[in-house]
Amino acid sequence: MKYKEKYPILEINLKKIYENTNYIVDLCGNLGINIAGVVKGVNAPLEVGEIMLEGGCRYIASSRLEQLINLQKKGLKSENMLIRMPMIGEIEEIVKYVDISLNSELETINKIEEECKNQNKKHKIILMMDLGDLREGILDEEEFINTALYIENNFQYVKLYGIGTNLSCYGSIKPTYGNLNKLCNAAIKIENKIDRELDIISGGATTTLPLVLDNNIPKKINNLRIGEGILVGRDLADYWGYDIKQIHKDTIVLKAEVIELKNKPSYPIGEMFIDAFGNKPVYEDRGIRKRAILAIGKQDFVFPDSLIPLEEGIEIVGSSSDHLIIDIENAAKKIEIGDIVNFGMFYPNVLFLTASDSVNKEYVF
Ligand SMILES: *Cc1c(COP(=O)(O)O)cnc(C)c1O
Numbered sequence: 001m002k003y004k005e006k007y008p009i010l011e012i013n014l015k016k017i018y019e020n021t022n023y024i025v026d027l028c029g030n031l032g033i034n035i036a037g038v039v040k041g042v043n044a045p046l047e048v049g050e051i052m053l054e055g056g057c058r059y060i061a062s063s064r065l066e067q068l069i070n071l072q073k074k075g076l077k078s079e080n081m082l083i084r085m086p087m088i089g090e091i092e093e094i095v096k097y098v099d100i101s102l103n104s105e106l107e108t109i110n111k112i113e114e115e116c117k118n119q120n121k122k123h124k125i126i127l128m129m130d131l132g133d134l135r136e137g138i139l140d141e142e143e144f145i146n147t148a149l150y151i152e153n154n155f156q157y158v159k160l161y162g163i164g165t166n167l168s169c170y171g172s173i174k175p176t177y178g179n180l181n182k183l184c185n186a187a188i189k190i191e192n193k194i195d196r197e198l199d200i201i202s203g204g205a206t207t208t209l210p211l212v213l214d215n216n217i218p219k220k221i222n223n224l225r226i227g228e229g230i231l232v233g234r235d236l237a238d239y240w241g242y243d244i245k246q247i248h249k250d251t252i253v254l255k256a257e258v259i260e261l262k263n264k265p266s267y268p269i270g271e272m273f274i275d276a277f278g279n280k281p282v283y284e285d286r287g288i289r290k291r292a293i294l295a296i297g298k299q300d301f302v303f304p305d306s307l308i309p310l311e312e313g314i315e316i317v318g319s320s321s322d323h324l325i326i327d328i329e330n331a332a333k334k335i336e337i338g339d340i341v342n343f344g345m346f347y348p349n350v351l352f353l354t355a356s357d358s359v360n361k362e363y364v365f
Pocket of ligand 1: 038063204205206225227228229
């Protein structure tokens with residue numbers, strides 16, 4: 001067996017990611033909204049960056065500077081966007097490698113201007129407004145507008161490219177017509193003062209898509225930064241009750257190998273204390289059950305409970321760092337040692353599995 005065929009394998013279907021991208025780009029395009037494809041959720045492989053661009057994304061975005069630099073060094077041709085506020089130590093490379101960055105601190109922007117001067121390079125900034133989610137951005141409207149005007153009037157190399165906001169991250173605040181309209185009102189006030197239109201009014205991430213579907217998003221919003229909705233597509237359907245039929249939810253499949261197959265009691269035997277992670281789980285006694293151990297564990301996917309067995313009748317029992325136990329008592333398919341069991345998953349699993357060196361990534365089209 002070649003090393004490449006070794007399990008566990010994370011199979012990433014580029015055709016499905018392409019179709020998801022294409023669908024969202026068209027859906028939003030109809031309302032004059034372009035898309036920044038966010039690649040951080042899959043740890044930014046070149047293959048996914050390329051397919052997002054083919055699918056029509058206008059920008060490629062990540063919160064991790066090193067991912068953007070890596071993509072650019074590998075030859076990805078697109079304007080890129082850094083969607084986490086810069087660390088001071090990153091500024092030199094940001095000016096060198098990044099076209100657009102999200103910002104909320106004038107002190108940092110001042111340093112970007114200085115570095116731009118050193119490198120004789122321009123840099124575009126999206127100033128972030130906090131609409132109540134309480135992660136990044138300026139909360140007070142007057143301070144926000146004044147900061148935007150300061151950038152416009154005092155910097156030579158840094159350009160006020162636009163404004164944006166981020167929701168449903170820390171404070172779990174829902175994007176609505178009302179809160180996004182505050183961003184748009186600020187945009188209008190800034191545009192009136194600077195006597196030009198801002199290039200970007202960025203209205204959030206995947207969780208803003210329901211407003212697009214309902215055609216209830218303020219008209220001035222012209223950009224969204226989408227990761228999960230393209231890469232996994234499960235959050236809107238499972239958490240928001242917006243099941244977009246056209247979005248593939250099986251873009252990424254985990255394939256793990258059976259290394260033990262035995263009938264065992266479902267209730268541990270002996271004096272119960274703590275598990276491998278210091279927790280005291282509750283065990284249900286279901287009698288003797290047929291179960292399998294797979295060669296993969298929490299170190300790879302962190303959250304076993306959000307893995308989704310793709311074969312009928314398989315249940316997840318539990319996991320330690322390197323083992324995943326499944327109940328196969330009612331499995332529709334006969335399972336043997338060396339067999340491969342497939343799982344779908346949610347975004348957090350994708351985030352960790354794509355980062356695991358023990359998991360081979362295979363791209364299919
Ligand atoms: C991660 C992130 C996004 C993308 O979020 P999804 O839910 O994956 O669409 C957009 N904007 C910012 C600032 C982010 O950090």
